[in-house]
Amino acid sequence: MTVAKRTAIRAGYVIAFDGKGHRLLRDGVVVVEGDNILHVGPRFDGRVDETVDAPDRVLTPGLISTHAHISGSPLDRSFIEDCGNPQFWFSGLFEMLPVRSDSQDEEAGRACVDFSMAELLRGGVTTVMEIGTLGDYVVERAPHYGLRVYMGQAFRSGKWLTRDGKRVVWEWNEEQGRQGLTRAMDFHQRWDGAHGDLVRCFVSPSQIDTCTPELLKDAKRFADEVKRPYQVHTSQSVVEFNEMVARHGKTPIAWMKELGVLGQNTVLGHAIIIGGSSWTNYPDGDIRHVAGHRHQSAERDRGHALGRRGLEDDGTEHGGDHGRPRLRRCHPRRSARAPA
DSSP: OOOOOEEEEEEEEEEEEOSSSEEEEEEEEEEEETTEEEEEESOOOSOOSEEEEEEEEEEEOOEEEEEEOTTTHHHHTTHHHHSOBGGGTTBOTTTHHHHHHHHOOHHHHHHHHHHHHHHHHHTTEEEEEEEESOHHHHHHHHHHHTOEEEEEEEEOSEEEEESSSSOEEEEEOHHHHHHHHHHHHHHHHHHTTHHHHTEEEOBEESBTTSSOHHHHHHHHHHHHHHTOOEEEEESOOHHHHHHHHHHHSSOHHHHHHHHTOOSTTEEEEEOOSOTTSTTTTOOOOHHHHHHHHTOEEEOTTOOOOOOSTTBOTTSOBOSSGGGOOEEEEOOTTSTTOOOO
């Protein structure tokens, strides 16, 4: 029987977990045996085959990104958020994103996937929830990079756009939304658990304001049946918030509660423009809806647990090489900071 190799990594700072919460361990050691973390502590006196000394580094568990668009974000990063029209409360979603999406071909999308996967790993991310339409290519490339992927094939009943830079309109095609859900369900059957469970799927109706209530409810039923996350872009812009209040007389999150699509497997993409915030000047209450259903809210670029199976209670991943620690160089003024 072959004995697994043991590697001890000694780092100036170790982000550890003591069974109750994360702890910052100074001058700690992590021992990896094969594909498993054997030991975390101030020292280790057992056998090791190799020692990595990293006194100027921070050693952390693999980070988890619960909301990404890796097939397009390299092409629109920053200006979508930072160069918006004041008419739309400085969001670039309605003018810039439709132009980028319509002009981007599949070759560009594939290049974005490869760039993004390498960049995520370089920044210490070992698990990503991807929302997009290039699922087959994402699944193909995941084992090449060793990145754990939750893939959500996006679908919707309509789209938003602006024709004059002053007003946002919605164009509807409900049959397209139904077909998109069918394709997503087929994708799930083909790829969930692929590459030795490196890839899993989740259900992702694109946006709360571009999906019919029937599509949102049917998608949630499927997510519950297959016991996978259900993620919807919700409360991501002032335009969307105001539109949903005008349509339904309640906030996007309150409307989701009425539809019955909040739940323990529900993930709200962004959820930053909510009742009670200064951006909306609308009575609060959304936080109570969220807390009442104990779901995980995925604010942009902030990692939260995906659910009981697949991740530990502390937010780190279950065993295998996907849970391997990540090293980062220390800087005097930000020695214990994780990368953005």
